[in-house]
Amino acid sequence: MTRFFKHIPLLAILALAFALSSNGLALAQAQPQLISVYNDGELPLTDPKSPAWDSVPVYAASVTPQSAIAPTLFAATVSSVEVQSLNNGEDIVFRLVWEDASQDSHATKPDEFRDAAALQFSVDDLDAEQTQKILCMGAAGQLVNLWHWKADWQWDIDNGFRDVVDAYPNFWLDHYPFVVGEPPFRLPTDFNSEEARAYLVGWSVGNPLSNPARVTPVEDLSSMGFGTVTSQADQGLLGRGVWEDGKWYVVFSRPLVSADENDVQFTLDRAFSIAFAVWDGSDQQVGARKQLSTWTTMLLETEKGIAGPTPKVLGMPIGTFITIAVVIVLVVVGAFFFMRRRKIA
Amino acid sequence: MPKVYNWQIGREMNYPYEAAYPEKQFGAVFDINKCIACQTCTLACKNAWTSGRGQEHMFWNNVETKPYGSYPLGWDVRLLEQLGGQSWSNGVYTGKTIFEAAPPGRAALGFLPEDEDWAHPNHGEDEVAGTIDRGAYFTLPHPVWMFYLQRICNHCSYPACLASCPRKAIYKREEDGIVLIDETRCRGYRECARACPFKKALYNTVTRVSEKCIACYPLVEQGRQTYCTLSCIGRIRINGWVHFPDKAVLDSPVDFLVHGRKVALPLYPQFGLNVNIYYIPPIHVPQEFLLQMFGPGVPNAVDTYKRVKDDPELLGVLLLMGATDKWIEKFRVKEGFAYGYDAKGDEIAKVPLKEPIYIRPDFNAATGAFLHNTP
Numbered sequence: 001m002t003r004f005f006k007h008i009p010l011l012a013i014l015a016l017a018f019a020l021s022s023n024g025l026a027l028a029q030a031q032p033q034l035i036s037v038y039n040d041g042e043l044p045l046t047d048p049k050s051p052a053w054d055s056v057p058v059y060a061a062s063v064t065p066q067s068a069i070a071p072t073l074f075a076a077t078v079s080s081v082e083v084q085s086l087n088n089g090e091d092i093v094f095r096l097v098w099e100d101a102s103q104d105s106h107a108t109k110p111d112e113f114r115d116a117a118a119l120q121f122s123v124d125d126l127d128a129e130q131t132q133k134i135l136c137m138g139a140a141g142q143l144v145n146l147w148h149w150k151a152d153w154q155w156d157i158d159n160g161f162r163d164v165v166d167a168y169p170n171f172w173l174d175h176y177p178f179v180v181g182e183p184p185f186r187l188p189t190d191f192n193s194e195e196a197r198a199y200l201v202g203w204s205v206g207n208p209l210s211n212p213a214r215v216t217p218v219e220d221l222s223s224m225g226f227g228t229v230t231s232q233a234d235q236g237l238l239g240r241g242v243w244e245d246g247k248w249y250v251v252f253s254r255p256l257v258s259a260d261e262n263d264v265q266f267t268l269d270r271a272f273s274i275a276f277a278v279w280d281g282s283d284q285q286v287g288a289r290k291q292l293s294t295w296t297t298m299l300l301e302t303e304k305g306i307a308g309p310t311p312k313v314l315g316m317p318i319g320t321f322i323t324i325a326v327v328i329v330l331v332v333v334g335a336f337f338f339m340r341r342r343k344i345a
Numbered sequence: 346m347p348k349v350y351n352w353q354i355g356r357e358m359n360y361p362y363e364a365a366y367p368e369k370q371f372g373a374v375f376d377i378n379k380c381i382a383c384q385t386c387t388l389a390c391k392n393a394w395t396s397g398r399g400q401e402h403m404f405w406n407n408v409e410t411k412p413y414g415s416y417p418l419g420w421d422v423r424l425l426e427q428l429g430g431q432s433w434s435n436g437v438y439t440g441k442t443i444f445e446a447a448p449p450g451r452a453a454l455g456f457l458p459e460d461e462d463w464a465h466p467n468h469g470e471d472e473v474a475g476t477i478d479r480g481a482y483f484t485l486p487h488p489v490w491m492f493y494l495q496r497i498c499n500h501c502s503y504p505a506c507l508a509s510c511p512r513k514a515i516y517k518r519e520e521d522g523i524v525l526i527d528e529t530r531c532r533g534y535r536e537c538a539r540a541c542p543f544k545k546a547l548y549n550t551v552t553r554v555s556e557k558c559i560a561c562y563p564l565v566e567q568g569r570q571t572y573c574t575l576s577c578i579g580r581i582r583i584n585g586w587v588h589f590p591d592k593a594v595l596d597s598p599v600d601f602l603v604h605g606r607k608v609a610l611p612l613y614p615q616f617g618l619n620v621n622i623y624y625i626p627p628i629h630v631p632q633e634f635l636l637q638m639f640g641p642g643v644p645n646a647v648d649t650y651k652r653v654k655d656d657p658e659l660l661g662v663l664l665l666m667g668a669t670d671k672w673i674e675k676f677r678v679k680e681g682f683a684y685g686y687d688a689k690g691d692e693i694a695k696v697p698l699k700e701p702i703y704i705r706p707d708f709n710a711a712t713g714a715f716l717h718n719t720p
């Protein structure tokens with residue numbers, strides 16, 4: 001017994017050292033891999049080719065074929081995505097750049113698939129272990145927020161809705177129910193009555209994929225597990241994609257804080273779990289047939305430096321931990337001297 | 346993977362979901378022998394459901410000429426080739442269904458047709474199987490043959506479209522087994538279009554989501570038959586509830602033809618979907634071809650059909666085809682007439698088994714004129 005007490009100070013110091021070193025380990029693991037760089041002033045919210053991007057550090061995310069659920073992607077055609085982010089205390093913008101030899105901006109013909117890219121955020125502030133469990137599209141009770149940019153929506157915005165007459169130049173049909181105007185007709189204008197829309201069912205029932213009057217190329221979605229991805233009622237994302245010399249340059253942006261509880265809120269007290277996915281239309285990648293990354297931690301930079309959560313040790317904020325550790329050491333050392341004194345006495 | 350029983354292949358098979366059967370199952374019988382390929386059904390369907398922008402290439406109902414016709418191009422031969430050998434032993438299919446032959450990470454074996462494949466709905470129309478030699482004459486089966494195949498969605502008991510949709514945007518209605526795509530949830534992935542062996546889930550080119558045959562459910566809900574059935578010039582079609590053999594209701598027309606007389610057969614039962622549209626095979630076509638298309642029930646079906654003149658009940662049901670636009674729940678044949686009844690038991694159709702013959706004298710004494718049609 002006495003022999004044991006003799007070693008107490010040493011044990012206490014070792015325990016503290018271990019806790020601190022495991023803390024060090026945890027801190028290393030939680031090292032932010034993507035920093036949203038603070039940039040006072042105008043952000044390139046819809047400009048993927050702005051010179052502002054040149055000086056922003058790049059985080060290279062590797063992406064691999066989705067293999068957790070059918071339909072899987074058999075082989076990757078994209079292996080990594082370069083990610084950058086900027087914020088100005090008001091808005092946040094991300095840029096994704098990846099190599100894709102073919103620009104697939106259409107999903108009009110039955111065998112045409114669009115190129116696309118997405119960001120995924122955990123809405124709740126989860127620890128690393130909890131986050132790993134919800135990698136794929138969230139989980140029951142664990143909401144993820146997805147920002148999905150689509151090359152065909154981008155095309156529609158840049159060039160006008162790609163209608164059948166654009167996809168099939170020799171196309172002619174001289175009548176549709178309740179159409180107005182003259183053949184060959186145009187969407188949405190010539191079909192924009194309730195009666196005419198009844199024959200464009202996806203549109204008439206409010207499916208956002210089917211609305212030819214596009215406002216943004218980036219869809220704001222929520223998901224709580226495979227197959228549950230749902231377009232949000234509140235669409236607040238901006239963005240733009242440009243294909244140049246075998247590469248897509250795509251930006252996604254939003255105010256840091258939004259009024260929608262289904263959105264991730266970029267507040268200063270936390271870190272963010274973020275993941276990336278890309279689809280290659282020429283390989284008929286769509287839905288679950290995609291390349292995706294693992295989660296990455298992202299921190300916001302502010303005027304004052306990197307913001308984020310207080311580091312934690314053994315599940316408690318580091319300040320609390322140090323206070324407790326100091327108290328333990330004092331108590332143990334006190335006890336040691338007390339025992340010794342009793343022994344002497 | 347769950348096991349389900351597929352009576353059309355005489356055995357259990359793998360299917361991504363547990364079996365769940367509707368209260369009633371929508372079905373139909375098409376008598377191939379009577380079809381004239383007028384395409385009235387195709388146009389009735391087109392006018393009703395697919396006359397919108399983005400649906401130009403869509404025929405939820407199409408009629409193609411076999412052996413060469415197919416819409417979309419090669420829908421069946423391409424899958425048959427992928428599936429490899431398909432053997433039967435004593436009424437049990439010993440090959441693989443499209444679910445069992447699915448590559449890893451897929452719900453079913455299949456392919457997505459190319460854009461051009463939709464462009465030739467009447468490809469091969471009225472083309473016969475071979476060349477006619479000099480001095481040829483008709484025998485049964487015909488040495489040189491063709492027939493028309495009428496196709497709509499089969500509202501399958503084990504739908505591949507539903508099985509393959511990762512969003513579960515496709516569902517089978519509990520009240521009538523009709524398979525529908527939820528147009529609010531579809532995201533245009535086209536997994537259904539890939540997996541449906543009959544290619545009856547189609548992509549809308551402007552709404553950018555998929556659509557499919559809805560079995561005219563607004564009519565079915567009102568106790569009426571589908572537009573393709575009620576518009577059929579050849580009166581080759583009849584709608585009705587269809588059951589698994591152990592639950593067959595033999596005084597209901599479709600069950601009677603399928604389970605009672607076994608004269609109506611599933612299309613490509615080996616695919617494993619337990620389809621609900623049945624065909625009376627064409628009796629003039631060599632059976633090797635028919636066996637591949639309709640399974641081992643072909644010889645019996647052809648024999649039974651050939652003897653229809655001695656089978657008043659069978660004759661009665663065949664004559665009730667096209668006799669009413671209402672949904673026939675039950676039928677009865679008595680005293681030279683076939684009767685159809687609705688769900689309340691009210692008579693909704695009555696047809697004579699034999700049309701009365703009126704013989705008109707060829708000389709009209711009143712006018713002194715001979716009545717004949719020779720100029």
Ligand code: SF4
Nearest residue numbers: 380383384386577579
């Ligand atoms: S309407 Fe009847 S006869 Fe004409 S093509 Fe269709 S199924 Fe055949």
Ligand code: SF4
Nearest residue numbers: 498499501505506541
């Ligand atoms: S025929 Fe095709 S679309 Fe129709 S239920 Fe069967 S698998 Fe689905």
